Amino acid sequence: xxxxxxxxxxxxxxxxxxxxxxxxxxxxxxxxxxxxxxxxxxxxxxxxxxxxxxxxxxxxxxxxxxxxxxxxxxxxxxxxxxxxxxxxxxxxxxxxxxxxxxxxxxxxxxxxxxxxxxxxxxxxxxxxxxxxxxxxxxxxxxxxxxxxxxxxxxxxxxxxxxxxxxxxxxxxxxxxxxxxxxxxxxxxxxxxxxxxxxxxxxxxxxxxxxxxxxxxxxxxxxxxxxxxxxxxxxxxxxxxxxxxxxxxxxxxxxxxxxxxxxxxxxxxxxxxxxxxxxxxxxxxxxxxxxxxxxxxxxxxxxxxxxxxxxxxxxxxxxxxxxxxxxxxxxxxxxxxxxxxxxxxxxxxxxxxxxxxxxxxxxxxxxxxxxxxxxxxxxxxxxxxxxxxxxxxxxxxxxxxxxxxxxxxxxxxxxxxxxxxxxxxxxxxxxxxxxxxxxxxxxxxxxxxxxxxxxxxxxxxxxxxxxxxxxxxxxxxxxxxxxxxxxxxxxxxxxxxxxxxxxxxxxx
Amino acid sequence: xxxxxxxxxxxxxxxxxxxxxxxxxxxxxxxxxxxxxxxxxxxxxxxxxxxxxxxxxxxxxxxxxxxxxxxxxxxxxxxxxxxxxxxxxxxxxxxxxxxxxxxxxxxxxxxxxxxxxxxxxxxxxxxxxxxxxxxxxxxxxxxxxxxxxxxxxxxxxxxxxxxxxxxxxxxxxxxxxxxxxxxxxxxxxxxxxxxxxxxxxxxxxxxxxxxxxxxxxxxxxxxxxxxxxxxxxxxxxxxxxxxxxxxxxxxxxxxxxxxxxxxxxxxxxxxxxxxxxxxxxxxxxxxxxxxxxxxxxxxxxxxxxxxxxxxxxxxxxxxxxx
Numbered sequence: 103x104x105x106x107x108x109x110x111x112x113x114x115x116x117x118x119x120x121x122x123x124x125x126x127x128x129x130x131x132x133x134x135x136x137x138x139x140x141x142x143x144x145x146x147x148x149x150x151x152x153x154x155x156x157x158x159x160x161x162x163x164x165x166x167x168x169x170x171x172x173x174x175x176x177x178x179x180x181x182x183x184x185x186x187x188x189x190x191x192x193x194x195x196x197x198x199x200x201x202x203x204x205x206x207x208x209x210x211x212x213x214x215x216x217x218x219x220x221x222x223x224x225x226x227x228x229x230x231x232x233x234x235x236x237x238x239x240x241x242x243x244x245x246x247x248x249x250x251x252x253x254x255x256x257x258x259x260x261x262x263x264x265x266x267x268x269x270x271x272x273x274x275x276x277x278x279x280x281x282x283x284x285x286x287x288x289x290x291x292x293x294x295x296x297x298x299x300x301x302x303x304x305x306x307x308x309x310x311x312x313x314x315x316x317x318x319x320x321x322x323x324x325x326x327x328x329x330x331x332x333x334x335x336x337x338x339x340x341x342x343x344x345x346x347x348x349x350x351x352x353x354x355x356x357x358x359x360x361x362x363x364x365x366x367x368x369x370x371x372x373x374x375x376x377x378x379x380x381x382x383x384x385x386x387x388x389x390x391x392x393x394x395x396x397x398x399x400x401x402x403x404x405x406x407x408x409x410x411x412x413x414x415x416x417x418x419x420x421x422x423x424x425x426x427x428x429x430x431x432x433x434x435x436x437x438x439x440x441x442x443x444x445x446x447x448x449x450x451x452x453x454x455x456x457x458x459x460x461x462x463x464x465x466x467x468x469x470x471x472x473x474x475x476x477x478x479x480x481x482x483x484x485x486x487x488x489x490x491x492x493x494x495x496x497x498x499x500x501x502x503x504x505x506x507x508x509x510x511x512x513x514x515x516x517x518x519x520x521x522x523x524x525x526x527x528x529x530x531x532x533x534x535x536x537x538x539x540x541x542x543x544x545x546x547x548x549x550x551x552x553x554x555x556x557x558x559x560x561x562x563x564x565x566x567x568x569x570x571x572x573x574x575x576x577x578x579x580x581x582x583x584x585x586x587x588x589x590x591x592x593x594x595x596x597x598x599x600x601x602x603x604x605x606x607x608x609x
Numbered sequence: 610x611x612x613x614x615x616x617x618x619x620x621x622x623x624x625x626x627x628x629x630x631x632x633x634x635x636x637x638x639x640x641x642x643x644x645x646x647x648x649x650x651x652x653x654x655x656x657x658x659x660x661x662x663x664x665x666x667x668x669x670x671x672x673x674x675x676x677x678x679x680x681x682x683x684x685x686x687x688x689x690x691x692x693x694x695x696x697x698x699x700x701x702x703x704x705x706x707x708x709x710x711x712x713x714x715x716x717x718x719x720x721x722x723x724x725x726x727x728x729x730x731x732x733x734x735x736x737x738x739x740x741x742x743x744x745x746x747x748x749x750x751x752x753x754x755x756x757x758x759x760x761x762x763x764x765x766x767x768x769x770x771x772x773x774x775x776x777x778x779x780x781x782x783x784x785x786x787x788x789x790x791x792x793x794x795x796x797x798x799x800x801x802x803x804x805x806x807x808x809x810x811x812x813x814x815x816x817x818x819x820x821x822x823x824x825x826x827x828x829x830x831x832x833x834x835x836x837x838x839x840x841x842x843x844x845x846x847x848x849x850x851x852x853x854x855x856x857x858x859x860x861x862x863x864x865x866x867x868x869x870x871x872x873x874x875x876x877x878x879x880x881x882x883x884x885x886x887x888x889x890x891x892x893x894x895x896x897x898x899x900x901x902x903x904x905x906x907x908x909x910x911x912x913x914x915x916x917x918x919x920x921x922x923x924x925x926x927x928x929x930x931x
Contacts, residue, residue: 143694151652222657225665230653281695297694297701298875299778325873329760333767491641491888498645510651521653528653 133319134588134607136599137331137343141298141324144281147267148219148226153597156264157344160598161303161320163267163286166193166212167258168600171592173368173419173513175258179207179268179287180246188253188550195244199310201270202284202291209240214271216248228265230521230528232257253548255555259514264598289315289603298324315603316590332583335360341585341607344597346578348406354583365593366410366418367580368511371400371468372572376502378533381454386446388570392431393439394479395472401576404467409578414519414566415559416511416577418595422559429567432574439479451480454503458485459493465506468575472506500531511577513596515559516547523571534571610916617909621902628901629683629894633676636885636893643692643888644668666692667890679894689891693884698895702877706899709876711781712799712868713861715792717854719800720807725850727804728811729838732819743808750805759798759871766794778875795872799865803857810853814846821845848919855911859904 140154147159168178180193199207216238219226234254239247250257260266273285284292287310290303301322305315323340325331328347332354334340345351355362373395375382382388397411413432415423426432443451458469466487473483483504488496496502509529512518520543521527525535542565546558567574580593590605644666648654654662663669670678682689688698731743766772772794781788818824819842827837866878877896884892916922 151647151649222655223661225654225658225662227648227652227654229655229658233655279695296875297696297704298879323873326870326879327760327763327873330763330767330773330871330873333763333773337767339767490886491639491646493641494645494649495641497650498648507650529650531650 132317132607132609133321134317134341134602134605135321135323135339136602137323137325137334137340139324139326139328139331139344139346142301142322145284145292146280147264147269147286148215148224148228149279149281150265151227156597157599158292158301158303158322159264159267159286160288160600161290161602162284162288162292163264163269164199164288165263165267166261169259169262169513169594169596169598171594171601173421173595175262178262179212183258185550188548189250191248191250191257192241193246193248195246196310197244199287200308201273201287202306203270203273205270205272207268207270207287208243209246211268211270212246213238213240215268216266218269218274219266226265228260228263231260231263231266231517253550254516255547255550256512256514256516256520259512259517290320293319300324311603316606317602320602332360335583335585338585341588342591343583344599345581345583348404348408351408351581351583352406359586361584361586361588363582363584363591363593364408364579365595366412366416366577368416368418368513368577368596369580370412370416370509370511370577371409371465371575372507372509373468373472373575374502374505374507374532374572375570376500376504376531376533377571378500379503381446381448381452382503384446385569386442387448387452388573389431389568390439390442390446390479391476391481392567392570392573393433393435393442394481395475395573395575396434397426397432397575399475400468400471403471404465405576405578408581409576411576413574414523414563415515416513416518418577419511419513419515422515422556424560424563430564431567431570436478443479443481451482453482453484455484455486457488457493457496457502457505459488459490461490463508464488464490464493465508469506497531500533505531507572508578510596515555515562516543519543519559519562519566520547523566530571532571534569536565536569539565539569614909614913617905617912621905624905625898625901629680629898630676632894632897633679633890634672636888636890637672639888641888642666642668643890646887647692679891688895691884691889691892693887693889693892698891701880701892702895702899705875705877705880707780708778708874709862709865709869709878711788711792712795712865712874712876713858715796716799716803716861716865717858719796720803721854723800724804724807725811725847728808728850729815729843731808731812732815733838747805747808750801750808753801755798755802756867756871758801759795759868762794762798763871773872778873795865795868795874798868798872799861803854803861806857807850807854810850811846814849815842818842818846844918848915851911851915851918855907855914858911859907862900862903862907 138154138157142155142158143152144150145155145158145162147163164179166178166180167175170176179195179199181196182194184192186192195209201207216232218224219228219232220235234250234252235248236251237249241247267286269280270285274280277283289306289309291306293304294302303320305318309315325334328345328350331343331345332350335343336357336359351362354360375388377383401407401409401411410417411426413424413426413429417423456469456473458464458466460466469485473485476483521529523530523534523539524543525540542558542562546555546562549555549558580595580597582593584591587608588605589608592601594600644662667675679689690697691701727743731740734740763773772790779787824837824842827841865876866882869876869879870882881896884896
């Protein structure tokens with residue numbers, strides 16, 4: 103018995119002593135370790151849908167164009183472009199850009215990549231962004247000409263997507279796909295991938311932007327618990343972590359050794375109606391509910407105030423988004439709401455279900471606040487809390503009364519609004535049909551002058567706010583918790599960590 | 610004995626066959642599918658793309674046909690490919706199995722090392738206050754939720770480098786000391802509960818055994834007290850404890866999901882969790898088959914250990930257990 107105790111103590115002492123100083127955690131030299139809560143399931147840019155995969159692809163590949171931190175489209179692999187008429191785009195590629203296998207990137211690679219995305223066999227999620235392309239010509243070694251079947255103002259914005267990265271044909275054909283291997287032109291190259299544990303990227307010495315990247319290594323660590331992520335940054339095991347949980351961010355904000363970067367992202371929280379089900383087929387009921395919801399309160403209670411109220415266009419897209427206060431049915435008015443309900447034939451209120459899920463995107467917290475707020479107009483909402491897979495299933499089958507959702511918006515209005523609110527839009531789960539909305543969407547997509555488009559989308563924002571297929575709540579912040587040793591990182595607002603290219607770590 | 614072992618090992622076949630049918634059909638009853646999860650709420654696919662996607666995700670044929678195809682491949686050693694990652698299922702499971710096994714083994718060792726001595730001490734009832742304290746501690750160990758204990762440990766120990774895995778897992782054979790250091794806390798989180806159970810069983814069993822005639826005989830013979838307790842009483846009292854420990858170990862293998870999640874250990878439990886969330890059918894099926902097989906093997910091992918410790922047991926004669 104005593105012997106056992108002694109053995110135990112000796113073992114503990116050895117393991118403690120043996121470990122001191124033997125750990126290479128947190129990185130030596132110019133290495134940045136980033137903590138993320140999800141493993142990337144694959145890294146083929148043309149196939150993946152998950153955000154976790156996009157984060158790796160951000161650093162491994164380039165696209166024709168990319169977004170800067172103001173959502174402005176800037177050159178990436180294409181150093182300039184012309185638009186001779188509204189269905190033709192000519193891209194002039196940079197010269198001397200090398201893939202990680204040493205070969206130079208040319209127009210043939212751009213043609214191959216875009217055609218792979220368009221091919222139905224690839225089943226690429228990026229296809230819808232460029233579906234109007236009819237042909238791609240590699241005019242000469244560094245020039246690509248793209249023809250569209252109809253004008254598509256969002257084309258450039260669509261081409262900034264990770265799903266439209268430029269890949270080399272021979273590597274795809276040698277491996278079937280790029281899920282487990284990579285060969286991009288990006289600032290970093292894949293060195294090692296230990297599934298569900300870590301992924302190590304090293305600097306691309308031949309990156310086309312001279313002097314960058316400034317880091318030698320980037321290591322992704324997969325840590326599912328948000329609290330553990332913060333603990334990691336505080337202890338120095340991690341240099342940076344992407345944290346969503348409001349409570350954890352609040353804790354991080356109190357800590358002097360850690361910097362919290364926050365910016366309203368492009369994702370949007372909405373409260374969706376199934377407009378094919380009573381009573382939501384009556385716009386007065388939808389408007390009444392829109393008037394009963396207090397965006398600021400939901401934001402304060404469900405997300406600790408970390409976000410910004412929004413209308414149909416994400417508020418971070420400052421070029422396009424109208425202020426929420428100027429949109430109809432967007433400021434709470436309980437009296438008017440009750441009146442509208444009475445007009446619609448529900449003077450004593452009504453009851454229905456709110457489908458939500460306890461995982462982050464499923465908005466359980468938001469649903470609870472909404473449920474409470476609706477009581478003030480006599481509406482009794484039951485929460486239908488389901489598991490994530492079931493939530494998706496209900497969404498796909500349009501089997502819901504109302505739903506709390508998180509949608510991925512876009513900095514460019516057409517990309518998000520068309521597929522979401524067009525009567526035959528692919529992600530129009532509200533089953534919403536309004537010819538006036540369709541007309542404006544079709545118009546905005548074909549117009550090329552900014553002033554014209556702005557006028558169209560201003561009208562559309564008003565119309566969508568009063569038609570209310572969904573109530574547009576707020577855009578949650580994109581949060582990165584960064585050690586004070588890290589400098590040069592900027593958030594774009596769509597989750598991309600592209601700016602690690604320009605980041606340094608002081609040790 | 611050899612024949613007995615062979616017979617028990619053969620029983621793996623019908624068990625695994627039954628499990629495979631149950632898991633294959635049951636898991637497809639859950640609403641949602643891997644394809645839906647892949648598309649989420651943001652991605653649009655054209656009808657031609659959907660045809661292609663359904664083929665890739667194995668949703669283009671009726672379920673019984675899919676079962677037969679899967680079983681055929683399984684019998685050739687092909688566990689299929691994960692719907693989520695596209696990687697082959699078997700190597701991924703095998704890569705994570707040692708981690709879960711190590712966690713279980715360490716938890717068991719800790720639980721026995723803590724529980725048995727405590728149980729013996731408690732049964733001796735030398736110190737009434739100590740006995741009560743012991744029982745309270747035991748109750749605490751039983752009632753403490755593992756996930757809470759785990760989260761607490763992460764918060765307390767994350768300031769000290771190397772005690773929490775944190776996506777930094779190293780294999781035992783590569784760096785034994787670091788590995789042990791990072792596995793101690795997770796094993797404790799599981800082990801504490803199991804230790805409490807073992808302590809109770811040991812205490813109760815010892816109390817019963819100490820009343821027996823042969824103990825009085827041993828004392829009368831003039832044997833030292835320690836010898837009486839450890840050699841005579843414990844050897845008899847340990848039998849129910851073996852059964853309990855063995856039974857719980859089987860559960861531990863698959864059940865350390867929460868602990869693995871909180872400590873970010875890349876074990877089989879976490880793999881199973883993600884597979885279920887994402888409706889990754891081939892992966893779920895593979896993992897469940899493994900867990901079922903391990904459960905059967907652990908039960909066999911428990912029975913064998915029992916037979917070794919208690920020479921009265923003759924395993925190959927049914928119904929003759931003393």
